[in-house]
Amino acid sequence: MKRAILRNIAIVTVIFIATLSIMLITNYFQVSETTPLQAEVVETLKQLNDANSNNPVLQEQIRQLDLMARKAYFIRYDHLMAGVYILIGMLVIFIVCVRLYYADSKNIPDKELDPIDEWAIKSQARKYVIWGTVGLTIIALLFVVLSSPYLQIQSSTEETNQEVVVNNVDSSQNDVMEVIAEETTLAESIIESQSDSISETISDTTVSDSITTVEPAATETVSEPVVSKVTHNAFRGNNSNGISAARSVPVKWNLSSGNNIAWKQDIPRKGYNSPIINGNKVFFSGADNEARELYCYDLTTGERLWTLAATNISGSPAQMPKTTEDTGLAASSVATNGNQVCAIFATGDIICADMNGNRLWAKNLGVPDNHYGYASSLLMYGSTVFVQYDNQNSPKVVALDAATGNERWSKTRSERVTWSSPMIAVINNIPQLVLMGNPAITGYNANTGDQLWRMECLTGEVGSSACSSNGVIFGASEYSKLVAINGIDGSLLWESTEFLPEVSSPVATANTLYIATSYGVLAAFDTKSGELKKEHDLGVEFYSSPVIAEGKIYLFSNDGKMHIFSANDTFNLIDSFETGERTFATPAFTDGKIVVRTEKSIYCVATK
């Protein structure tokens, strides 16, 4: 009787367990495949909101739907966990019942499965071992053969031959460039991956710990200091978007007292270009009538590591083109990708070196006809260097292979002379090269050079560069207007004519766009509506561009004053202090360090 009850309970629980398991597994896959925040209805409403951002009812509706989706997700998750607990409970009941059921019938001698003769079992086992080993060896050998370099070379040669046949019309099409995420996206992914590693098992963490601890040891063998991985590869940082992932950024320094100044060096030759940082190296350029040079300094010590002069370049003019005093021959910032570093000068000379200063290639792009002097900075993206070459005679944009100087693509532009610099915005996983110009802002596919969109909205002399946030491109120029462009289709989202920049370029977070004018105002606009949120009139002059690091906006005024604002909705001036020398360039940021170029010197700020 008791056994029958136990048996029946066991049968009922096992049916329950099987059913519940199937339900839980189905539920798990349903939950894991759901992306509640990307529901079709929410997306549609969001698009409606993008088209018309002044509808608070719609926005409230989106919020409510968003909240509902989150709630639904977590309730579902709670149900899943409740199911797991019930399953465990039922399993315990099942096991107890079955154990009790069999308690009286222990493991009595059973019919022998094996031959009684142990030697026969051993002989059989030996056979299994031998055949198993032979089988595995054959599989391993097959593996070796299939992955042999000979086969790989042969197949890759075949592929190359096919490609040549297919693509011989335009071989440059094969040289599609590498893609980098936007700095913001990257910072987010870094943070995400960090939080991932926290949630991983302790052992996993110990592996990654060990790896991180090993790396410095490996670098020690070549006696190089431990350097941050946060780079500042171009004017206004990576992708030239004004956002840095640097941490522990200094917030106070002074040149005259030496407070927090790690090192300071005089500038060998004049230039208004901004410094860049990659690893332990700082790069910038300088030029005068005697020479045009690319410099590399040690970030830690400030020692000059090498100088590369732009000489012996065919097509280079013997006489320097005329430039104004406030532009000079080296107004364009240099750019790097960690393997090559390139510089361009007002003569149209472009030189490229490896990280040790060995010249890789140099060429002259034709002397630019520019009444102030050529000033657009270079930008590197993967192994491609981009040159915005908007001058009087033949405005164009050129993409060159950074290692060889070979042209990857080139597009003629119908713009007038421009002094602004290119930037990259990654939208829908496609890197867009965004160029300001007169009269249009244009987005190109950085890989192919295809024009993705073009919006005629600017006039006059365009010196400021664009910036992007969340797929929206912001461009502004004095005496013209400020526009927000949907990076997907190039449509106008909003425009404004208040507070326009002359030289300084804007920077944007997800919610706020910051613009520094040459008459001393730093203004904040709502990125969605274009509404002016707040402004600070500091009565100074801004040529340098703002850079956001660690949630703060760092901005130099021409008199050498550093202004630090909070990059949030409060947008307060946190600090404002004299650094000692007039500064026009935009500083470069890495973990714990800022490199500043002034009129006379280059120095590194590091908290001591």
Next chain:
Amino acid sequence: MMHMKKILFIGLSLLSKAVVAQNRFPKPDFESGYTYPNVHYAVPDESLWVMLDIILLILLMSIVAWAVIKKRTRKPVIWVSIISVAYFGFYRSGCVCSIGSIQNVSLALVDNTYVLPISVLLFFILPIIFAFFFGRVFCAGVCPFGALQELINVKNYRLSRALTTVLGMIPWIYLIFAVLYAVTRSSFIICRFDPFIGIFRLGGDIGLIIFGALLLIASVFVGRPFCRFICPYGALLSFFSRVSIWKVEITSKPCINCDLCHNACPVDAIKPPYNNKVKESRQQGVKRILIYFIILPLMVVAGMLLLRSISAELSRANKDVRLYDMVMLHEAEPQDILSLELEAFYGQGGSIEELTQKYETIQAEYKLYSTIAGAFIGLVVGFALIGLSLKRTRKQYEIDNAACVACGRCFSYCPQNRIEVESGNISS
């Protein structure tokens, strides 16, 4: 090896799927001046727990040793199993565990920059010390994995011994690969493919949870499949248990060859009497052993060469090697849409030269350690064949101490013990 690759492949694909399937929500948009509070991660005080872990580990192993060696009773083992599953398993989420500690210790041995936590070292060394003195008392019920299988085991259906002998080689091979991947800082595969961790944590990779559940279902009817055919730490302990000072004995009285204990053993560790009436001549048997001893070095060399030749493939488990491959592929044939790894690499201004250097170092390491691993695999196969060629005469039922997990089931089956119990000499 094939088995390993398969597990690795399935595991990796499931893992990547699980990673993709993870839901991460962006924070809700607050446009009303709301500022996010700063998030602080308070580090919990772990030292107390770790100390408790170690005390409990020693205490539970001592209880099992006392129960199975001195008292020959199973009840304490069951209680230890319940405590272990509840505490080490569900409460402490199966971490730190002795099985995984193999990897930490291996890495610490080759990499002096790797700091081995003392608790991990103790979790590794204490069960070995106990095994050396008392046999596999850790496996009996202190290991939460073994304990869980033990608790849910209801009936022992026998497997062919020829088959279990071959399957019994898997833990050794798993151990060799676990060490190989640990010393090359590639992956802690024991932790990564732990089938029970998802069950203890009530969540995790669905593939591994299903694998764990299948193992548990199997262990209802077959004794401890994980311990016998997968656990690499069990392999290590069996080595020490074989030569343990105090060994588990079924009874202190003479064996009456009743065959009851043999059937009770869930891991088939009790060998029946055998009078060695081998049909082949002694000369033939000696010749076979000699041949195996001669080809043992050849098997070692073959293993070395084989694994060395696939070291490049094995090295793909290393994230830097995978990144290198991805970068090279991308450099040769640039893609419009990049993977997250490539985005991060190029986005951080990663240098191909540095990556190449790293890649070459890892490849060199893999070449060396794969060669050593190949030698060990050769040894495992060679010794297995030699072991299977030895003839031993047994007059009564004997425990194979290497395989015995000291669960104590056999005690109550032995009629000799029952006499003692009934006569009141042993209080159980």
